[in-house]
Amino acid sequence: MSDRRAAVARAVVGRRRELDLVLAAVTAGRDVMLEGPPGVSKSTMLRAITALWGVPFVLVEGNAELTPARLVGHHNPARVLREDYSSDNFVAGPLVSAMQDGGFLYIEELNRAPEDTLNVLLAAMAERELTVPRVGTVTARPTFRVLASMNPFDDVGTARISDSVYDRWCRLVVGYQDETEEAQIVRARTGVDDDGLVADAVALTRATRGHPDLRRGASVRGAIDLTAIAVELRALGSHDGDHPRIVLDAALLALSARIAVDDAFDGTPEEVIIRIWEDRFFSRPGVPRRDRTASTSTTPSS
Structure with missing residues (x-):
């Protein structure tokens, strides 16, 4: 673990305690929510960890347009007209891609995402698998993690996060550096x-x-x-x-x-x-x- 921390720390200025906590959580198989203002190295820490692990870093911006279909994926309309629905013409969204590749799905500004989108996300987090209509069940690889960030000081276009959502994550508050x-x-x-x-x-x-x-x-x-x-x-x-x-x-x-x-x-x-x-x-x-x-x-x- 100390070697891993040293390797990650080279990509981040300071943040020793935060790096220890995030690295310990993801290594233990847990999902992490980082809460803090913009520009406090939240995504930098996570990118450094994924680079060390050699897994994809899948970034998604939380907003009103992040529908369940955009998160999960969709069937190619042109191919559906020719071939009907099948798993072959399914275009994986960021959630399914991260599960299949064992990557880190990072949702920026989680509290801007619609509630029905969060429900899909929580189901995948709880079971580590997701049933996609006309495709089947997608099972996540062991390195799959769901990470999120929120800015607690911005209330424009945001929604209150429910207790059930908080219950799925390990939460870390990240403040400004010295x-x-x-x-x-x-x-x-x-x-x-x-x-x-x-x-x-x-x-x-x-x-x-x-x-x-x-x-x-x-x-x-x-x-x-x-x-x-x-x-x-x-x-x-x-x-x-x-x-x-x-x-x-x-x-x-x-x-x-x-x-x-x-x-x-x-x-x-x-x-x-x-x-x-x-x-x-x-x-x-x-x-x-x-x-x-x-x-x-x-x-x-x-």
């Missing part, structure tokens, strides 16, 4: 070795989480994009190389769509980002704060 690990992720994903820029990008992104004027902050993906954009702005000569102004432009572009203002806040995402930027660059001990009116009176540009 600042050091997020900086490592940004460096790894961007190839940027400018510690100052990476630190600023991570700090601005992390400051959006828990901000009093925001109901949703940005994931580490925001810091990754911010860093990459800032590097390109610097290469273009934007703001004559003024680092704080380059970071502001990059932050407005990378973070504004990833945050959501609170309903009680009468302002825009851009205004919140500018305030966070000002606090980062002009509110440090011993550094005079720039006049807010002067710094926000014009739209940042290159």
